Amino acid sequence: MLDQSNFPMPTSFRNGVDRRTFFKVVAQATAAIGLTSSLAAKIVAAVEKGARPSVIWLHFQECTGCTESLLRTSQPGLAEVLFDLISLDYHETLMAAAGHQAEQALESAIQKNAGKYILVVEGALPTKENGIYMQIAQKTGLDIVKHVASSAAAVVAIGSCASWGGVPSAEPNPTGVSGVT
Amino acid sequence: MYPDWFNYGAGVTNYLAVPDLPLDSAMTEFDFPGGVVFNGKLDAVYPIKNHTDQRLVNGVTENVSHAWYEGNKTLHPWKGETDPHYTGFKDDGKYSWVKSPRFEGQPMQVGPLSQVLIGYAQGHKLIHKWAGEAINRVSAISQKQVTPAMLQSTLGRIAARAIRAAMLPDLANKHWDLLVKNIASGGVRIYVKPQFGENELHGVGFHEAPRGTLSHWVVIKDGQIANYQAVVPTTWNAGPRDESGAHGPYEASLLGNPVADPERPLEVLRTVHSFDPCLACAIHTFDPDGKEIIHVS
Numbered sequence: 001m002l003d004q005s006n007f008p009m010p011t012s013f014r015n016g017v018d019r020r021t022f023f024k025v026v027a028q029a030t031a032a033i034g035l036t037s038s039l040a041a042k043i044v045a046a047v048e049k050g051a052r053p054s055v056i057w058l059h060f061q062e063c064t065g066c067t068e069s070l071l072r073t074s075q076p077g078l079a080e081v082l083f084d085l086i087s088l089d090y091h092e093t094l095m096a097a098a099g100h101q102a103e104q105a106l107e108s109a110i111q112k113n114a115g116k117y118i119l120v121v122e123g124a125l126p127t128k129e130n131g132i133y134m135q136i137a138q139k140t141g142l143d144i145v146k147h148v149a150s151s152a153a154a155v156v157a158i159g160s161c162a163s164w165g166g167v168p169s170a171e172p173n174p175t176g177v178s179g180v181t
Numbered sequence: 182m183y184p185d186w187f188n189y190g191a192g193v194t195n196y197l198a199v200p201d202l203p204l205d206s207a208m209t210e211f212d213f214p215g216g217v218v219f220n221g222k223l224d225a226v227y228p229i230k231n232h233t234d235q236r237l238v239n240g241v242t243e244n245v246s247h248a249w250y251e252g253n254k255t256l257h258p259w260k261g262e263t264d265p266h267y268t269g270f271k272d273d274g275k276y277s278w279v280k281s282p283r284f285e286g287q288p289m290q291v292g293p294l295s296q297v298l299i300g301y302a303q304g305h306k307l308i309h310k311w312a313g314e315a316i317n318r319v320s321a322i323s324q325k326q327v328t329p330a331m332l333q334s335t336l337g338r339i340a341a342r343a344i345r346a347a348m349l350p351d352l353a354n355k356h357w358d359l360l361v362k363n364i365a366s367g368g369v370r371i372y373v374k375p376q377f378g379e380n381e382l383h384g385v386g387f388h389e390a391p392r393g394t395l396s397h398w399v400v401i402k403d404g405q406i407a408n409y410q411a412v413v414p415t416t417w418n419a420g421p422r423d424e425s426g427a428h429g430p431y432e433a434s435l436l437g438n439p440v441a442d443p444e445r446p447l448e449v450l451r452t453v454h455s456f457d458p459c460l461a462c463a464i465h466t467f468d469p470d471g472k473e474i475i476h477v478s
Contacts, residue, residue: 099446129267133265133267138270174265
């Protein structure tokens, strides 16, 4: 992903836009990635300085529907969200990298933006038998979320599954899922 | 265009597809064809005409020898068991959450490629139209005459997805008109209240989804679900070896596929992606090294 410190003014705003419209666009973008509008002011400030906030998106036990919703966002469109408003530094469905390269991208995003990135979690977290029911690169979801959340500025649970367990938590909840909170 | 990718990834050349896009509520006529082909023998296709085909209904089993479930049984979905039992990755033991579906004991590839080949073999007009168009264009670009048999490859799998996507707009308007006519003639019922007697009932539903053959199997006892098994397209394709060691389609397509740089195995990604995996449905299968299923050449 692009180096944030050198990022120029968002292209869509290059022809000039009033501050109110700008704020509205950012508020809609933050809603699209599951954040409350109160964080919009912080994002506006960051974008004006030329730094797009780093977002790390994790998938757990989910159907990828929340990501599909994100992909269909309009006003602002996805391109504007990804290129102008946030720096989506890790997203398994959307990123080009796979395998070791993806793992490296995650670690470097965590290090570079420690304390400042927004962690978005999609999907429920299995807890039964120490979380072996969902592993990525042989790490359990439990271990992954503990590691990535530890230096996040904010953790957002997007969708029912991440919020309270959703469909995977239906009786008899065989993998012991709970929401990520 | 990577015409050399017609040479890789054929894998399991047994194909399964079920008919879909019914034209009547009795489900006797369909706009998408179904059938079975074994060993790439397109001249010996067994047509599946509807969803009550007994060979289809009776022929499906799932084996768990290499999947993290109790035991090693091969069971028909109506007798299916799903008792998770995780034992860690063991190359010769259990290494996947995905079961191994088999049709008459054979691994089957499902997906647009299966449907295109099965339809082509039966002379299906719309498939001939679009497969023909695709083959002509690809032949022109690659300066090489492509044949339907060459579609049995990683590149063919991707081309078939485009062929099927090209067929759908032709059919969409037709089916929209049929729906409108049906409603206009009074066909507005959308709910049938389930009434179950006291006998044990067995039900199965089929659908030829974007990724291939989907089937849901239910056993009802005393009006309640006693067993429910879903055998989904990615299960057919992503499934591990069965009790006889026969590889599933992903595995078979990777065997012998050259990999230029084992540290960046793009060819593995390309091959698996050609199946359009839906692992949310099939349950994720992850092989951390991949080395035992790839022969680097």
